[in-house]
Structure formats: structure tokens, C-alpha cells
Amino acid sequence: SQTIHQWPATLVQPVGSPLSLECTVEGTSNPNLYWYRQAAGRGLQLLFYSVGIGQISSEVPQNLSASRPQDRQFILSSKKLLLSDSGFYLCAWSASTEFPVSAPQHFGDGTRLSIL
């Protein structure tokens, strides 16, 4: 079966420090991968998505970047964190082998990021 792992689960970082959050998927090949941010336990904002290695699309211009160095690895980064980067970051995958419109996204358990 397929599983998705995110780490760390929680992170406290000072303003201006760098960030690296990692997400890996097991049990599937060539997944579509997504990074979301959830503010205040409510709505989800899509940040980045990837349909293949090295292929990253950004939804919202911001202080963050994403990379996909391997097929099932998705990394969210920042060179200098801002206070506004605080939130709950969720990684998700969907099967590229399914008809795109009907494929559900499957989420990791998230990283809660607090900026001080």
C-alpha cells in the first residue's frame, strides 16, 4: 500500500533562518506531488505542485520554493523565514496513473511551523 511521510512534525524557527521540510511517498511511482499551507486550522492554500522530477509549478509568489530531486521526494524550502510563514504545511500525492480528474489526493500528517 502507499504511504506518505512528512518530517519534522513540529518546528520552531527564528525569523530569517532557513527552512527545509521533506516529504516522501512509498508504494507508488511517478506520483503527482503537492505542498499546501493551512492557516488557523481552516482553508488550504496550494503552494506548489509537481508532475515529475525537476518539474515544479508555483501557485503563489512568496518566500518559499520547492524541489523534487527524486521521483518520490518533495522538499519545501526557504532561505529566510518570515513571521507570515507560520502555519501547518501539508504534503499530498495523487496517482498519475489514474484519470486525472478522478484521482483523490492523499495527505501526510503535516508539519506545524512556528516562526519566532
Added chain:
Amino acid sequence: AQSVAQPEDQVNVAEGNPLTVKCTYSVSGNPYLFWYVQYPNRGLQFLLKYITGDNLVKGSYGFEAEFNKSQTSFHLKKPSALVSDSALYFCAVRDGGFSGGYNKLIFGAGTRLAVHP
């Protein structure tokens, strides 16, 4: 433009009673609809989806959802609520008429379900 609305910020239900969490959508093409549940400090879990066919879709944990094309709604239902159903519920839609390489999911703002003993 695609959009999805969850008109209730919170729904309160007594254990054993039926529950409904409302969702309406707006798309240009055929709608592809999903429900997710989120427990505290966890990711979203997929519950069910509507693609085509029968308007009543059955999903995980005894949940079902009814697709109504004329009312552009996709309400989540359960015949008998459990205290353990208390969580945050998200409706999401993909627009089948939108040409996107990854087919973006649009999420509602979420509805908090509280089931009281």
C-alpha cells in the same frame, strides 16, 4: 471560475442523530467532487468522491454524499453520528472543463462537526 462553498462554520449534532454537512460548488464543466476529514494535528483523509453515475455515493466510516446537479450541491451525510466523528470536514471540487495538467483541487473553507454525547 471554479469555487466551492461550505455555508456552515460549525454543525452540532447529538450522538445517534443523523448529520448533514453542506457543500455547494460552481464549475464550468462537469464537477468532480470530494469529501475529506481532518482530525486535530493530522492531515486530511479522503472519505469519498463523485465522478459520474449514481447520485448517492458511499464512502468510508459510514459516510455518504448526495450529488444534486440542479442545486449544484454535494452534501455529506451519515445516518447516525458518533462522538468520534467530531472533526473538520472539507469539500473539494475539480472542474472537468478546466484544462490543467494536474487538475487542481479547490477546497472549501471547512466545516467543524461537533457530535455531543
